[in-house]
Amino acid sequence: MADTNNERLSEQLPTRYGDIEVPPRPPENQPIYEPPVHEIPDISEYDLPYIQSQVQEELEARFGSEVKLQRPPDHIDSDYAVRLFKPLAEAGPEVVNQKINELTASLSDESVVKGLSLESPYLNIRLSPEVVGTSVIRTIEALGEKYGSFNAGDGATVIFDTSSPNIAKQMTVAHLRSTVIGEALGRLYQNCGYRVIRDNHLGDWGSQFGILGHAYELWGDQVPELRDGGDPIKGLLELYVRINSEIEDEEAVSETGSELRRKGLEWFGKLERGDPKARELWRWALDISMVEAGQIYKRLGSNFEYILGESEYVQMLPQIVEALKGVGLASKDDLDRVVVGFDENSNIKSLPIQKSDGTSLYATRDLATLAARSVWFKPEKVIYVVGGEQKHYFQQVFETFNRYSDAVGETPPETEHVYFGMVKLPEGKMSTRKGNVIFLEDVLDEAVARARKIVQEHAGESSVEFSEAEIDKIAEDVGVGAVVYSELRQGRTRGIEFKWDEVLSFKGNSGPYLQYTNARINAIFRKLEEGQEIDFDTPFKISDDLEAKLALKLGELPEAIQDAVTKNEPSLLSEYLYGLCSAFNSFYKNNPVLSAEDPQVRTSRLRLCLATTTVLRRGMYLLGIPIPEKM
């Protein structure tokens, strides 16, 4: 008891990062998941990675370390291949053939390799689907939902800076990417033995809020939405659009700048200095924003271990400026701002951290956040899931923080900006200020409405029955799944032009395709009569190519996850799951499961179905796609 109290006490004591005093850690939003690193295997223990390393070893022993196992293109009927260009040129075909014969003899002991064939300059390696398939199926059956987990992180803490909507504005489709990618990466890292902290770094501070505050004081009573019964967020948005448009007009005609903007910045100054009236309005806006955002996060299945907005770090801001000045990294410039300078030939421009009126900037808050996070969580890495347009900015911040850490003898966490391309509308860049936006809530509602229509059509014609309550739930899952998947389907880096038809696609390479595949498998097990349990002792049998392909595909999940994590690219997992479903559906079409006559074949097919749903569910969970039982 005493120990716990002491621990709590010491946790509450302020600590320092260099010369920066860090306040006590605020409470968490939800508990941090501690991955069971000792219970999950190493990636090399999974079937296919293990086989690959064995084969690679044999190859290297004969052809040197330069040969590398690779996946052949689709039209080649082979599982792995190596290019033997060099050995063929240097040692000649006869020597190579001789070595391949040795290799065949050596590998046939393992029985996982069915055959080798030299199709110059490639050596194609075919696995035995029976042997490998059996092994993969058994691994999946043994591990269940742990299949695909492996320990790469060993419990190290990784912070994801994700979602980060601005308060007093509705979330738009632009926030979707950070939210969805951050969530998927968080789950993927947990799956790989990392202790994950997703921190929603709300944009709840800064000049733009001052401008809004000023607008509220000027015109707040003229906006119907701000009265009782209205939607206050819509009202605030209306004010924000109006004041920005008037500022633009003023700046177009005035050489001395906009009076409205000046007043807005003054308002922010009041807020930052703690003016009670300003704080009260700010607090109210924050609260109503969080209620609205919370609803969207709930629908998307987003998890945040912490929700620490920019405002959490306000008390640290003056120290940040002093600390950076203290070690000679920052100084006053001729405009009376405080800026961090960089080498002229470093391609990094100087970074202002304090305005001439003494108020803070985005960078000041981000530097404070980084210092606080380092003290509170001792992370190995901090990953910022933020749009690519801020690339240069994050270079400035990371470089500044690293230099400061170096100057005061602190070891900074590794920092990485995992950026994504901008979401644009067919009309061009989205802008809340110009009112040219698509709200996230509307996208979800529209997706769910379309899904409901399709579910209702199916309810009439399909053999599956849905109750009214089920239809509501299914429509929500399918609509949300379609939207989430559309964000995770393509590479992060590329910009996206928002098109309704693509986001709301329910066929082909889409979220509902994965959900539908899983629902089909569920139907099989629903029909499996009581007492007809799968006999796992019956030897597993592969009847045809479709089954062989499916079984091998099932074995690829761990590698797909590994790729997705090392490249911070969830789309690699989406691609894998699409391929898995495609393989399953081809199998399903041609090979009856329940009505298979041969009991061994029937059991083997049931096991393939079971393994597929295990893998599929795990993958969908990792991406954050809802998994309806029926649809």
Add this chain to the structure above:
RNA sequence: GCGCCCGUAGCUCAGCGGAUAGAGUACUUGGCUUCGAACCAAGUGGUCGGGGGUUCGAAUCCCUCCGGGCGUACCA
């Protein structure tokens, strides 16, 4: 101007030094008296933005030009 990103099938995208450049979508065709047709199968569709180079080999690397996006704020 400078820096970063991107031009691949009508459209949306994979592939990023190696075998006949692949998917989805759209279009055309075939498949529900056998476990769910939100599915499956097949076909049409590409001098990988243009031009140089490096290489045995280039969509992939280098140079250059053209086209588009983003950044280069006392915004975030």
